[in-house]
Amino acid sequence: MDISITLDTLPESSPVQLAALPVEQLATLMDEADAHLRRAQAIKRSLDEAVAHRYDNRTSLVRNQNQKPTGIVRFDDGPFVVIADLPKKPEWDQERLATIVGQIRESGENPMDYVEVSYRVPESRYNAWPTSIRKYFEPARTLKVGRPTFKLERPTSRGGR
Numbered sequence: 001m002d003i004s005i006t007l008d009t010l011p012e013s014s015p016v017q018l019a020a021l022p023v024e025q026l027a028t029l030m031d032e033a034d035a036h037l038r039r040a041q042a043i044k045r046s047l048d049e050a051v052a053h054r055y056d057n058r059t060s061l062v063r064n065q066n067q068k069p070t071g072i073v074r075f076d077d078g079p080f081v082v083i084a085d086l087p088k089k090p091e092w093d094q095e096r097l098a099t100i101v102g103q104i105r106e107s108g109e110n111p112m113d114y115v116e117v118s119y120r121v122p123e124s125r126y127n128a129w130p131t132s133i134r135k136y137f138e139p140a141r142t143l144k145v146g147r148p149t150f151k152l153e154r155p156t157s158r159g160g161r
Helices: 015-019 023-065 094-106 123-128 131-140
Strands: 071-077 080-086
Touching: 023 071, 023 080
Parallel strands: none
Antiparallel strands: 071 080
């Protein structure tokens, strides 16, 4: 086995080479990678907060001057162009929308010309339903799976699991 694989040399290793490592080394590499990721995320958060703090007032001023409360604004800071984005995140009252859709339908127009309707069934509810109800929904249900994940848990000092 190639015991010299580290996080620095890992990108040059194939998945087959890595899979052949002793489980202890795999677990150590995974622990180190998780620690690096947490540190990188903390560093990124700190830098994002610092940049936001540095440019909040200037961004607000530019937004007010351009009468642009959301979206992208640009301004210079020395040789750099600062691009500040404040995306819109509208939320819609679902009950009111349902009422409006009904009103549009009653007026003789097609509400689907104006809105998109999406149905969702939480899996926990589906699993709790009686078979008599489930049978109606089964033809509309396709079960897809996500990407598998693995965790290597170290044995406890009491002899493991």
